[in-house]
Amino acid sequence: MKSEISILIVDDEQTMRTLLEKILAREGYCMYTAGDGIEALEFMQKTPVDLVISDMKMPRMDGFDLLTNIKKDYPGVGVIIMTAYGDTYTVKDALLLGADEYITKPFKSYEISLVVERAYWRILSTGHNITAELQ
Numbered sequence: 001m002k003s004e005i006s007i008l009i010v011d012d013e014q015t016m017r018t019l020l021e022k023i024l025a026r027e028g029y030c031m032y033t034a035g036d037g038i039e040a041l042e043f044m045q046k047t048p049v050d051l052v053i054s055d056m057k058m059p060r061m062d063g064f065d066l067l068t069n070i071k072k073d074y075p076g077v078g079v080i081i082m083t084a085y086g087d088t089y090t091v092k093d094a095l096l097l098g099a100d101e102y103i104t105k106p107f108k109s110y111e112i113s114l115v116v117e118r119a120y121w122r123i124l125s126t127g128h129n130i131t132a133e134l135q
Contacts, residue, residue, distance in 0.1 A: 002028035005120055009033045010040040010054040010066060011082070020053060023109045024116060037061030041069055044077075051078040051119055056090055064097065071098040078123040080115055
């Protein structure tokens with residue numbers, strides 16, 4: 001089932017994208033990456049995804065703008081935000097804008113796996129599964 005779940009990782013740091021991609025691919029998820037919010041939205045126009053994991057601080061388009069655009073144009077897509085440890089205002093604002101989950105950096109590999117699973121089950125419970133609907 002996890003192989004049917006597609007996840008887009010959005011972070012301007014290549015190291016973070018690679019790390020998350022390895023962790024979650026090992027769990028069996030279908031993985032994609034983007035270097036910023038603009039690249040992510042362009043990708044999503046062509047390829048449906050179930051979840052987006054996005055950093056909040058990025059050049060060109062930050063995580064807040066990306067979150068707003070995803071919730072407007074792709075309401076069935078889950079969004080997990082990543083933020084620096086202790087940045088509670090960012091987390092609160094992102095959750096108010098519709099983020100499904102959050103994780104603070106640094107994190108352990110099992111923590112990201114749990115957050116992804118929790119977010120995905122929340123999305124399924126609302127009846128939205130983008131990739132399954134398109135198959």
